[in-house]
Amino acid sequence: MPNPSDPKIKQDGDFELIQAINAGHTELFTELVSRYERKLYNFGMRMCRDVQDAEDVLQDTFLNVFKYLKDFRYETKFKNWLYRIATSTCLKKRRKSRFAPDRELSLDEFLPKEEAEIPVQTPAWASLPLDQLLNEELSSIIKEGILSLPENYRLVLVLRDIEGFSTAETAQVLGLTPENIKVRLHRARLFLREKLKDYFSHDA
Amino acid sequence: MTHDSSHTACLELFEKLSEYLDDELDEQICQQIEAHAGNCVACKTCLETLRQTIALCHAMKQNETPVPANFSDRWKECIQKMASEAADAHQS
Numbered sequence: 001m002p003n004p005s006d007p008k009i010k011q012d013g014d015f016e017l018i019q020a021i022n023a024g025h026t027e028l029f030t031e032l033v034s035r036y037e038r039k040l041y042n043f044g045m046r047m048c049r050d051v052q053d054a055e056d057v058l059q060d061t062f063l064n065v066f067k068y069l070k071d072f073r074y075e076t077k078f079k080n081w082l083y084r085i086a087t088s089t090c091l092k093k094r095r096k097s098r099f100a101p102d103r104e105l106s107l108d109e110f111l112p113k114e115e116a117e118i119p120v121q122t123p124a125w126a127s128l129p130l131d132q133l134l135n136e137e138l139s140s141i142i143k144e145g146i147l148s149l150p151e152n153y154r155l156v157l158v159l160r161d162i163e164g165f166s167t168a169e170t171a172q173v174l175g176l177t178p179e180n181i182k183v184r185l186h187r188a189r190l191f192l193r194e195k196l197k198d199y200f201s202h203d204a
Numbered sequence: 205m206t207h208d209s210s211h212t213a214c215l216e217l218f219e220k221l222s223e224y225l226d227d228e229l230d231e232q233i234c235q236q237i238e239a240h241a242g243n244c245v246a247c248k249t250c251l252e253t254l255r256q257t258i259a260l261c262h263a264m265k266q267n268e269t270p271v272p273a274n275f276s277d278r279w280k281e282c283i284q285k286m287a288s289e290a291a292d293a294h295q296s
Contacts (some may be wrong), residue, residue, distance in 0.1 A: 026290040033283055041271045055275050066286065107219065119249045126252040130263050133256075139267055142260055161261035167228065186222035193257040 006074065014078040022070050029069075033062055036079075039163070040086055046158050047090045049147050056093060061086040076172055083163070084173045087155060103150050110190040125200045138199070145195035149188055156181055157188035213240050217247050221254050 014032070021028050040061055044054030064085050072081060125133060146154060159170045160181070167185075171178045217237050223229050224237050241248045 024291065024294040026287040026294065027284075029287040030280060030284055033280065037271055037276065038268060042268045045269065051272070055272070055279075058271070059279055062283065066283070066290075111215075111218065119245060121245060122249045122252050126249070126256045128256075130259055134260060134263050138260070139264065142264055146261075157261070161258055162265050164262075164265065167226070182223060182228070186219075189222055189254060189257055189261075192261070193254055196257055196260070197253065 012074070012077045012079075015074075018069065018072065018078060029066060032065075036082060040082070043083070043086055043158065043163060044090065046143070046146060046162060047151075047154065048093060053093055057086060057089050060089045060093075064089070077169075080165070080169055080173055083159065083165070084175075087159075087173060090155075091151070102152070105150065105153055105187040105191055107187060107190075110187070110194065123197075123200060125196070141195065141199050142192070145192045148195075149191055153184050153188040153191065156184040157192070160185050161189070214244060214247055217241065218250060221251055222258075224251075225255055225258060 014035070017028060017032055021032065037058065041054050041058045044057030045051070048054055048057060061082070065082060068085075072078070146157060149157060155174060156170060159165045159173060160167070165173060167178045167181050170176075170185075171181045174181070176184075213236075217224075217240055220229060220233065220237065224234060229237075237251075241251050
């Protein structure tokens with residue numbers, strides 16, 4: 001049984017609901033679904049591109065949560081455990097894409113290669129307020145950029161920079177070391193920055 | 205990246221940009237990075253464009269789409285049925 005005085009448990013807003021479900025009030029499971037349904041659906045969309053896949057990720061994740069919730073021992077927050085299941089569901093679901101093949105990203109590929117690439121001043125888009133910058137067109141450029149990342153990098157970027165998990169939490173969700181998360185995150189961000197640079201240089 | 209004397213400093217900074225922006229570095233390294241970026245347009249540009257890339261990703265969080273209603277209704281019905289069957293089994 002989890003110890004309710006454990007700080008990890010105290011901070012988890014889902015603890016009481018999960019205790020109630022596991023005590024036999026399984027009808028409350030729909031409340032748990034309502035709390036995370038939208039987040040997980042959007043996570044599925046960011047990872048898989050496709051509406052059908054995102055629906056499957058949502059459904060399969062909650063079916064697994066329903067099946068294994070009684071075994072959940074609060075070694076981590078419920079949300080971290082939930083995303084661990086969702087991540088593994090995404091990986092099972094993945095469809096090999098010719099646009100985002102699995103490969104390693106090297107730091108070298110993001111370094112300026114020619115003198116001409118070295119800027120003489122910081123580009124305007126770097127300092128514009130987000131509300132002036134982020135329109136529908138740019139949103140779809142970012143979405144496409146994220147989807148074209150190799151999956152191992154996409155997962156880290158989505159968990160860290162969109163879902164808002166910390167480095168330590170992301171490491172826990174993905175079963176990797178924090179150092180590994182930092183390396184992948186940096187390369188994923190540089191990859192996306194290149195997409196944005198291209199977009200804004202064409203726009204200029 | 206600009207000239208040979210600062211090339212090593214540029215490469216070191218380039219590797220650490222994300223950790224710097226995530227506030228995951230020691231104070232001393234942060235100061236070195238700030239001092240270097242203050243004098244190197246290329247590195248300053250890398251830093252600021254990466255900062256903006258991250259800010260744009262954070263802003264995408266607000267850009268959520270609702271779960272399609274027909275799917276949500278259908279599968280929630282399944283979940284409810286499953287949950288009430290489990291509740292019955294728990295009571296018996």
